[in-house]
Amino acid sequence: MQEIIRKIERKQMGERQVNYTPGDTVSVSFRIKEGDKERIQQFQGVVVQTRGTGSTATVTVRKASGNVYVERIFPIYSPLIVDVKIMKRGSVRRAKLYFLRGRTGKSTRIKEKK
Amino acid sequence: MQCLIGRKIGMTRVFDETGKSVGVTVIQTGQNIIHQVKNGEKDGYHAVQLGFEEIPEKKVNKPALGHFKKLGTPPTRVIKEVRCDASDSGKASGQRVGVEVFDNVKFVDVSGTTKGRGHTGTIKRYNFQRGRKTHGNTNVRERGSVGANTYPARVFPGLKMSGQYGNGKVTIKRLEVVTIDKESGLVFLRGAVPGRNQGIVVIRAANEG
Numbered sequence: 001m002q003e004i005i006r007k008i009e010r011k012q013m014g015e016r017q018v019n020y021t022p023g024d025t026v027s028v029s030f031r032i033k034e035g036d037k038e039r040i041q042q043f044q045g046v047v048v049q050t051r052g053t054g055s056t057a058t059v060t061v062r063k064a065s066g067n068v069y070v071e072r073i074f075p076i077y078s079p080l081i082v083d084v085k086i087m088k089r090g091s092v093r094r095a096k097l098y099f100l101r102g103r104t105g106k107s108t109r110i111k112e113k114k
Numbered sequence: 115m116q117c118l119i120g121r122k123i124g125m126t127r128v129f130d131e132t133g134k135s136v137g138v139t140v141i142q143t144g145q146n147i148i149h150q151v152k153n154g155e156k157d158g159y160h161a162v163q164l165g166f167e168e169i170p171e172k173k174v175n176k177p178a179l180g181h182f183k184k185l186g187t188p189p190t191r192v193i194k195e196v197r198c199d200a201s202d203s204g205k206a207s208g209q210r211v212g213v214e215v216f217d218n219v220k221f222v223d224v225s226g227t228t229k230g231r232g233h234t235g236t237i238k239r240y241n242f243q244r245g246r247k248t249h250g251n252t253n254v255r256e257r258g259s260v261g262a263n264t265y266p267a268r269v270f271p272g273l274k275m276s277g278q279y280g281n282g283k284v285t286i287k288r289l290e291v292v293t294i295d296k297e298s299g300l301v302f303l304r305g306a307v308p309g310r311n312q313g314i315v316v317i318r319a320a321n322e323g
Contacts, residue, residue: 001312004300005124005140012128031133056127080133 009054013077016084018057022047022097023090023110028061028074029082040082043072046110049096059084062100069104089113115198115205116215116319118143119166120301122226124311128292128302138292139307141224141315144299145210149187152195161197162205165190166314192314213294213301221288221320222301226309230281239279284308288320 020026027044045063048071052058055077062071074081090110100108120143127137149163167190171179174189182189185207198205216222236242236257245253257276260269290304307315 001123004142004298005126008128008140008300009126054126055129075129075135077129078133078135079129 006054009056012055016077016081018050018076018084020047020050020059020084020086022049022095023092023113024086025088025090025110026059026061027085027087028059029085030074030078031080031082043074044087045070045072046090046097046100046108048098048100062097064104064108067104069101115162115196115211116219117164117196118146118211118213118215118301118317119164119192119194120144120315120317121167122307122309122311122313122315123300125306130292136292136304138302138304139289141301141303141307141317142299143213143301143317145212147187147190148205148207148209148211149182149185149190149193151205151207159197160199161195163193163195164211165193167191194316196318213296213299216291216294216301216317216319219291219319222291222303223285223287223318223320224289224303224307224315225283225285225318226307226313226315228280228282228284228308229310231279233277234279235276236274239276240274242274 024047025045026047027042029040029042031038032041043061043063045061048060048062050057050059056075057077058073058075060071060073062069064070076084089112091113092110097110120141123140123142125137125139127135130136143166147165147168149165152159152161152163154160165187168188169191171189174182178193179189187208231238235255237244237255242257244255245251245258247254257274260273260275286305286308289307292302292304294301301317303317309315
């Protein structure tokens with residue numbers, strides 16, 4: 001039974017490899033539709049959490065936009081997402097970086113993995 | 115006759131052609147067998163008997179086995195009679211029907227047996243509100259008054275009270291057919307379907323409009 005669901009999800013997932021972990025800085029490129037034009041937009045920030053398994057997995061990315069912080073949730077196997085590039089590897093001790101939410105500026109820095 | 119018996123496999127989500135994520139229930143129907151075809155002359159109405167999931171002969175009781183033997187069809191776990199109209203001739207005993215019957219069908223109705231919840235209070239069963247827990251109150255999860263006193267001196271029938279909840283037939287109407295996988299006999303429906311995973315469900319094309 002579950003095997004069938006897994007097979008369906010594997011088909012949805014395609015070739016994309018997911019190899020980021022919370023704390024990494026990633027740049028997500030995704031297609032965005034404006035009227036009938038399509039273009040690719042980047043969203044670069046820190047991975048706050050990863051969630052879900054199979055094709056339902058999502059990633060929450062947090063970045064500073066001006067002086068407000070924006071979090072965006074991406075269904076990572078969506079066909080609208082073109083690419084996820086890892087810019088920096090972060091070293092953190094927890095799986096969900098909710099502690100970043102209260103912080104601004106210097107205190108949001110994450111130690112880089114050697 | 116746009117009707118099939120299937121098994122609920124479970125839920126997941128798929129991306130549609132615009133990239134939107136759609137929550138779907140996957141139902142496996144495989145190939146249903148047509149056992150008996152009832153027609154207007156002999157039976158007074160038109161219907162077909164659908165069978166789902168073949169089983170060995172030793173698993174069937176003797177009255178049912180006699181029925182299958184007479185028709186010359188393999189025994190199945192589930193049998194279900196479905197009404198159809200006179201124009202739907204061309205169906206014959208022993209034929210197999212698969213998910214292709216839902217080609218060009220946009221919406222379907224799905225019937226299944228809901229999960230049994232046993233004897234259940236009014237809060238879970240009818241979404242009644244709870245009483246306050248403090249200030250001397252003792253009526254926390256009880257339903258409250260069941261009516262007046264001297265007149266009518268009885269409780270009206272049909273009043274919502276605690277009792278058996280679930281384990282009954284429920285039909286969900288107008289579920290969108292997202293895709294059909296003919297190769298493995300799967301139907302993908304947008305939204306939830308009654309019953310547990312692996313439960314038996316009946317899918318029927320919804321009425322137009």
